[in-house]
Amino acid sequence: PYFPQWLGESPTVPWGANRTVNTSDATVANDIPITNVTRYYNFTVSRSQISPDGVLRDVILVNGQYPGPAIEANWGDWIEVLVTNNISDPYEGTALHWHGQLQKTTPWQDGVPSAGQCPIAPGHSYTYRYQAEVHGTSWYHAHYSAQFTAGVMGPMVVYGPSSLPYDIDVGPVMLSDWYHIPYFSIVADAVGTNYSLIPPTSDSVIINGRGQFNCSNPSYSNSSEWLASNLASNISWTCVDEAPLAAFRFQSGKTHRLRLMNTGANGVQKFSVDYHNLTVIAVDYVPVVPYTTSVVTLGVGQRTDVLVTALDTPWASIWMRSSAPGGEPCGGSKNPDAVAAIYYEQADPSTTPSSTSWVTLSDDCINDPLNLTTPAYAIKPSNDSWTQDLSLTLALNATGDFEFRMNDQSWRVNTNVPLLPQVASGNLTFEPEWNVYNFFDNTSIILNITNNMPLVHPFHMHGHNFYILNVGDNSTTGSNNLDKRQQGGPQFEAGAAWDGTVINPSNPMRRDGILIPPYGFAAIQFELSNPGVWPFHCHVAWHLSGGQGMSIVYKVDEIPAIPEGMMDQTCVDWNWFTSNHGPVDQIDSGA
Numbered sequence: 001p002y003f004p005q006w007l008g009e010s011p012t013v014p015w016g017a018n019r020t021v022n023t024s025d026a027t028v029a030n031d032i033p034i035t036n037v038t039r040y041y042n043f044t045v046s047r048s049q050i051s052p053d054g055v056l057r058d059v060i061l062v063n064g065q066y067p068g069p070a071i072e073a074n075w076g077d078w079i080e081v082l083v084t085n086n087i088s089d090p091y092e093g094t095a096l097h098w099h100g101q102l103q104k105t106t107p108w109q110d111g112v113p114s115a116g117q118c119p120i121a122p123g124h125s126y127t128y129r130y131q132a133e134v135h136g137t138s139w140y141h142a143h144y145s146a147q148f149t150a151g152v153m154g155p156m157v158v159y160g161p162s163s164l165p166y167d168i169d170v171g172p173v174m175l176s177d178w179y180h181i182p183y184f185s186i187v188a189d190a191v192g193t194n195y196s197l198i199p200p201t202s203d204s205v206i207i208n209g210r211g212q213f214n215c216s217n218p219s220y221s222n223s224s225e226w227l228a229s230n231l232a233s234n235i236s237w238t239c240v241d242e243a244p245l246a247a248f249r250f251q252s253g254k255t256h257r258l259r260l261m262n263t264g265a266n267g268v269q270k271f272s273v274d275y276h277n278l279t280v281i282a283v284d285y286v287p288v289v290p291y292t293t294s295v296v297t298l299g300v301g302q303r304t305d306v307l308v309t310a311l312d313t314p315w316a317s318i319w320m321r322s323s324a325p326g327g328e329p330c331g332g333s334k335n336p337d338a339v340a341a342i343y344y345e346q347a348d349p350s351t352t353p354s355s356t357s358w359v360t361l362s363d364d365c366i367n368d369p370l371n372l373t374t375p376a377y378a379i380k381p382s383n384d385s386w387t388q389d390l391s392l393t394l395a396l397n398a399t400g401d402f403e404f405r406m407n408d409q410s411w412r413v414n415t416n417v418p419l420l421p422q423v424a425s426g427n428l429t430f431e432p433e434w435n436v437y438n439f440f441d442n443t444s445i446i447l448n449i450t451n452n453m454p455l456v457h458p459f460h461m462h463g464h465n466f467y468i469l470n471v472g473d474n475s476t477t478g479s480n481n482l483d484k485r486q487q488g489g490p491q492f493e494a495g496a497a498w499d500g501t502v503i504n505p506s507n508p509m510r511r512d513g514i515l516i517p518p519y520g521f522a523a524i525q526f527e528l529s530n531p532g533v534w535p536f537h538c539h540v541a542w543h544l545s546g547g548q549g550m551s552i553v554y555k556v557d558e559i560p561a562i563p564e565g566m567m568d569q570t571c572v573d574w575n576w577f578t579s580n581h582g583p584v585d586q587i588d589s590g591a
């Protein structure tokens with residue numbers, strides 16, 4: 001089953017022929033089609049058990065599916081999702097984030113507890129309603145603790161103009177590392193006292209929820225000491241033989257769109273298709289000037305839309321591949337290589353492809369060079385900018401636990417008190433651990449980020465597509481020191497520093513997520529054009545749990561008026577839940 005060019009019966013593009021990738025950019029121009037259409041979805045989140053890579057595991061799913069159901073809309077449509085939290089034994093809150101959507105008129109629908117809502121309490125429902133302001137490929141996922149790694153996520157496709165035409169939309173291709181241990185236990189390690197457990201190494205890699213773990217291999221760990229989870233079950237791994245792999249169909253000579261995304265917890269994914277080049281047409285929600293490559297690199301949360309022109313080989317069956325190599329610095333998996341089958345129209349889908357990889361993977365973890373990636377719609381960043389330096393560190397706190405810090409402060413949110421109504425009312429008093437950065441009435445902000453540790457960080461900003469002024473690895477310092485695990489905590493080198501150079505200054509790359517390389521730097525800029533409360537955080541689940549995040553606010557008197565009673569819809573039930581079931585065991589940042 002392929003995906004359409006757009007939804008509905010319209011014979012011509014429903015967003016209007018005048019809106020092309022070269023003439024329209026909703027992130028700045030507010031040029032969003034008015035379709036008067038709402039797409040309705042009904043999601044129930046509950047516990048289950050599945051075996052994506054052949055190993056049975058406790059999970060939490062949307063509508064019992066992994067990945068969850070696809071959300072589809074045309075550009076400019078509204079999306080309404082009724083979410084019911086049926087998570088029990090034990091209970092957990094939940095909240096869904098629509099990764100990359102800007103929420104310019106509805107900042108309270110961004111799905112982050114502590115920002116625009118409380119978690120949806122167990123047994124209760126909440127309806128999200130927001131406009132598809134930007135188009136392309138993304139995903140939705142839980143933003144409650146590290147719950148998205150338990151399976152609460154699915155693809156989201158917004159149909160809109162494309163940098164190049166294509167014949168067939170193959171749809172989402174979701175690349176993910178996978179763990180056999182409940183996330184609560186992994187988080188307990190990631191914020192624990194043993195540096196050798198940071199980062200926790202994944203067991204395998206899966207494509208669209210399918211992979212093959214060799215069950216004669218040991219899992220990441222199956223010893224009882226790892227099972228700090230409040231799940232009472234005594235877990236032992238059960239293997240299912242011959243777990244089927246994901247499979248796709250190609251048509252000879254046709255051009256296929258693949259919507260690649262890294263929906264994993266930790267590892268950088270490197271994607272290729274045997275014997276086929278990949279033409280990149282969009283990066284995150286930003287259409288780009290097309291360029292051709294053979295490997296696409298994606299950090300957690302990042303997306304890349306590629307076109308693949310099929311060969312004239314109707315009987316062919318080949319592999320697509322995704323790998324999470326690179327070891328600890330890149331969040332590499334213990335079993336880093338996954339495949340999924342591509343069958344041409346005459347191929348027998350009961351056979352196994354025998355193609356071999358035609359690419360060589362480097363062991364770095366950095367996105368394609370910035371001079372290759374150019375937004376199709378050119379925007380020059382404001383000259384009137386203010387610069388905030390940010391230093392990323394991994395350190396020990398007073399109790400001997402590891403925490404990830406930004407400018408020496410680890411992030412920890414209060415899920416009972418959303419910040420959005422507080423700042424909208426002019427109350428700008430924040431606890432230090434909320435890590436709020438107020439940029440007041442500035443026009444534009446540059447974040448000058450230095451990564452002072454040998455681990456990659458895929459940072460994601462809510463509510464904005466930011467410019468990437470420059471990014472670099474440690475090639476100037478040459479250090480990749482992983483082993484300075486001295487008593488009292490790791491003693492790392494200093495990360496590389498930005499020299500002020502801007503790549504493509506008249507039209508720098510824009511997107512909503514960036515790979516900050518190990519011991520590297522990133523300089524990004526964003527316009528203060530969407531007042532709200534916007535987290536900026538690492539999307540490695542274990543780093544986020546460990547506090548690697550902050551919240552951005554500015555122009556608080558221009559925040560859209562919050563509808564009467566909006567916060568009460570989640571906070572009344574959540575506050576009742578947390579006061580009647582005892583405090584939630586918030587072992588991590590909470591977001």
Ligand SMILES: [Cu+2]
Pocket residue numbers: 456457458538539540543544548
């Ligand atoms: Cu990180």
